Amino acid sequence: MFVHLDLAVVFHLFCIVQGLSTAAYLLAGPRRPGNRWLGLLLLALTLQVVDYFLSRSGVYYRSRWLYFTPLFFSWGFGPLLLSYVRALYGARPLRWPHFGPVAGQALFYAVLAVQSFDTKTWFWLNVHKPCTRYLEHYGAVLSVLVYAGLALRFLGRQPRSARWLRPGLLGVALFYVAAALDPVVNSAYLPAGAPKFYLTSLVLPVLAYALALVGWLKNSGTPDLHLTDAAPTEAEAARLEVEPAAPSPAAPGKEPLPVNPEQLARVVAAFEQEHVFRNPDLTLDSLAGLLDLTPNAVSQLLNAGLGQSFYELVNGYRLEEVKRRLLTADARRLTVLALALEAGFNSKTTFNRVFKEKTGLTPKEYQKKYQATHRDDSVAATG
Numbered sequence: 001m002f003v004h005l006d007l008a009v010v011f012h013l014f015c016i017v018q019g020l021s022t023a024a025y026l027l028a029g030p031r032r033p034g035n036r037w038l039g040l041l042l043l044a045l046t047l048q049v050v051d052y053f054l055s056r057s058g059v060y061y062r063s064r065w066l067y068f069t070p071l072f073f074s075w076g077f078g079p080l081l082l083s084y085v086r087a088l089y090g091a092r093p094l095r096w097p098h099f100g101p102v103a104g105q106a107l108f109y110a111v112l113a114v115q116s117f118d119t120k121t122w123f124w125l126n127v128h129k130p131c132t133r134y135l136e137h138y139g140a141v142l143s144v145l146v147y148a149g150l151a152l153r154f155l156g157r158q159p160r161s162a163r164w165l166r167p168g169l170l171g172v173a174l175f176y177v178a179a180a181l182d183p184v185v186n187s188a189y190l191p192a193g194a195p196k197f198y199l200t201s202l203v204l205p206v207l208a209y210a211l212a213l214v215g216w217l218k219n220s221g222t223p224d225l226h227l228t229d230a231a232p233t234e235a236e237a238a239r240l241e242v243e244p245a246a247p248s249p250a251a252p253g254k255e256p257l258p259v260n261p262e263q264l265a266r267v268v269a270a271f272e273q274e275h276v277f278r279n280p281d282l283t284l285d286s287l288a289g290l291l292d293l294t295p296n297a298v299s300q301l302l303n304a305g306l307g308q309s310f311y312e313l314v315n316g317y318r319l320e321e322v323k324r325r326l327l328t329a330d331a332r333r334l335t336v337l338a339l340a341l342e343a344g345f346n347s348k349t350t351f352n353r354v355f356k357e358k359t360g361l362t363p364k365e366y367q368k369k370y371q372a373t374h375r376d377d378s379v380a381a382t383g
Contacts, residue, residue, distance in 0.1 A: 012053040015205040019046030037084035044073040070109035074140035076102030078147030259305040277317040
């Protein structure tokens, strides 16, 4: 089969090979946070690049039975993008209604793909070219902008993120704002019969390649691409509502695991200097992301180096933060619940249970018992 080749077609081929191979690796390879969603997003982007290649290379013209092949899943870009960002932080995946539009888009092309050539030609001339392709285009633009905005809002609630993530989301949003001008430019500024200008066909292959590169680097251990902190699922946060399991005792005659002093110092610094415990969605996985370790390694480090489980450590720091602020002026301008929430506790129930178990007192009783001593010490220190 004769295929027209130019620099754009060659680049399309390059991006297709890179995109499909990386998507397969992410979907079938290491089960790291976000890999599956990133793989699906990359696959959807690359399939659209395949459509551009088939069109520009002349394959569609010579093999017309390929018309309306299900290659466009652009209404899924936004939900997949947000799902990827949420998965990096261990947050709950989006529910299936978010993917209803892309399912309808896939069904639309699947039905058209099996029609006769005459039917496809009629549909293209009378329906798709004047109407549905613009609906598809602007639907994709709106979807990406909305979900990119939700992803940025989600990141804004996290204490830290990878340096590339926020600029990347802003770049994607900016690209789709510019892509919204494609039909306007074609209809208002290009004469009839002139070659059409499609920004998406020029930039989307670059975006797919960049995403493929991120996928490889993210799994190669490049530090700049790892999250410096993360937030987990609501289910994980709810675990703090129950009593954490005590660390299992070491087997008789088994030597304790060695502790890496540098790693242990990083844990202490994360709590003492960066105050990660104030994040109400902190989990073992998110702490592991901060330390660039596996959750299992962090759990062993806490048990061997500090003699505490993850939840004991987190609740301990949160409790000490509240106890300290209860004896300061903060207690006069904020409620006890507000202090607890700012310290990272997820609910009043959790806070009251932990406070009572560790101090034997209610917060009010604790204030009454220690406030006078605290004031006396303050006066003595200034005297």
